[in-house]
Amino acid sequence: MQKPRVLVVDDDPGIRKFVRANLDARDYEVLLAENGLDAIQMFEKAPVDLIILDIMMPFLDGYEVCRRIREKSMVPIIMLTAKDSENDKLRCLELGADDYITKPFSLNELLCRIKVIFRRTLEIKNSTFNPKFACGELEIDFNHHMVFLKGQEVNLSSTEYKIISFLAMNAGRIIAPEYILEKVWGENNLAKHHLLWVNICRLRNKMDRIYAGNNYIQTRPGLGYLISLNQN
Secondary structure (H helix, E strand, O other), X not given: OOOOEEEXXXXXXXXXXXXXXXXXXXXXXXXXXXXXXXXXXXXXXXXXXXXXXXXXXXXXXXHHHHHHHHOOXXXXXXXXXXXXXXXXXXXXXXXXXXXXXXXXXXXXXXXXXXXXXXXXXXXXXXXXXXXXXXXXXXXXXXXXXXXEEOOEEOOOOHHHHHHHHHHHHOOOOOEOHHHHHHHHHOHHHOOOHHHHHHXXXXXXXXHHHHOOOXXXXXXXXOOXXXXXXXXX
């Protein structure tokens, strides 16, 4: 069985050595990069299953690395940040990061976050669903992470795609905000209803530009969100 491959990106050699030693001991294959440019080059050369990405680095910071990777891939990303402000954490998540850890962090915290992400990834791989979802003028290609409305591709961020694809997999069911937050951002973001609301507003606006007045993503006040199967 192939070992999960983790790319660790940090300009601090002590952190790189610490993370590598502990992941090696737990049967992960570890690649190391000391700056953002090296990270992009390594990512393009070798497929990875997870990226642990520092924010404050020379040449390219972690925000820009995350943005560039999200243009090409949905690989899970955990951001390492020395900044503890709410805005910095929200920026990580809005760029498409799956999780973040504030420095200094404990080994147990890091390992727990990694396990949660790999468990969530495995659940998606093992789930059985049609490769495409179609309802009226809306079509989602799960294999290629693409969304179409009236035959035109909707240019979504990775976070917006995760939201609409999750709702589509549960089409016709009202999904509570807490459940969407857990599935899209992880267990440590259950209280960030504003983050979900902002992304759903952006998602609706992008869909409205193509098909004005569409009502695919509906809100049920006090209950949650759903994709309605009845578009008549």
